[in-house]
Amino acid sequence: MQMTIxxxxxxxxxxxxxxxxxxxxxxxxxxxxSLEQPVNRxxxxxxxxxxxxxAVATGISDLAEHHDHYLYQPPQ
Numbered sequence: 034m035q036m037t038i039x040x041x042x043x044x045x046x047x048x049x050x051x052x053x054x055x056x057x058x059x060x061x062x063x064x065x066x067s068l069e070q071p072v073n074r075x076x077x078x079x080x081x082x083x084x085x086x087x088a089v090a091t092g093i094s095d096l097a098e099h100h101d102h103y104l105y106q107p108p109q
Contacts, residue, residue: 038058040048048054080087096103 048057051057093103
């Protein structure tokens with residue numbers, strides 16, 4: 034495979050000062066776009082697995098059933 038990358042003149046000048054600019058660019062690309070599986074950064078699975086740690090005793094017996102009332106206090 035062949036790839037062409039257009040660089041600004043100032044960057045091309047700096048890269049030509051390196052002993053092996055192609056290898057340098059290739060290494061930076063490999064580091065930036067690693068083929069390893071991405072780390073799951075979604076916090077919800079861990080939160081839901083540990084949900085008991087976050088439970089709070091409210092003393093309200095019908096909180097799940099009437100949560101909208103307790104959140105928004107609709108007018109009476």
